Amino acid sequence: MNYPNQIKTISSATEFKLKEKSSLFIGMAFPVSSELEATEKLNEVRKKYFDATHNCYAFKIVNGLIKYSDDGEPNGTAGIRILNAINHFDFNNVLVIVTRYFGGIKLGVGPLGKAYYDTAYECLNKSEVILKKLYNKIVLTYQFELSNFVHRTISKYNALIEKNLFEEEPQIICMVPSEVKNKFIEELTINSQHHIKIQDCDLLMYK
Secondary structure, X not given: OOOOOEEEEEOOOEEEEEEEOOEEEEEEEEXXXXXXXXXXXXXXXXXXXXXXXXXXXXXXXXXXXXXXXXXXXXXXXXXXXXXXXXXXXXXXXXXXXXXXXXXXXXXXXXXXXXXXXXXXXXXXXXXXXXEEEEEEEEEEEOOHHHXXXXXXXXXXXXXXXXXXXXXXXXXXXXXXXXXXXXXXXXXXXXXXXXXXXEEEEEEEEEO
């Protein structure tokens, strides 16, 4: 699939609590990058709030994966409402869990759905928003006399150096912004007269 060059997400975990007719709603938002990470975080919260009435959630990953759960609440009152809050902010790579402790008074379908949405919304609203760019992992192997040129080109394209290796020849593992990857490779190839070995690792990552 074609991934966007930039996504909007949250920088760190956030929490928000809402009281509604004796029920306590605890909203928790987490940055996640995969279904596995979302599932692990969900299991942690379930263990922490093992005595809660419901642990409802929604998460959205940039690869198109979307999951949500009402966890025993009436259909359509929780999971989809939490997802709607995520979509309101146009976030990706985000998990929101809303834990409910039932207080003995039934809210009704409408107010219940609103309580889940409001809890998720306010939790996300207080989160620090960050933009992450899409990078490609590239490995460059070159002759020592090309070192200055390689480093200048890396700097020019705002690539990030992950590792500097020195075997028989210098080698750099770097993350290159996807939107300029082809230009980056072309410039290195042409200006070095094909003397730089360039390995595109086909690994994408948001940073």
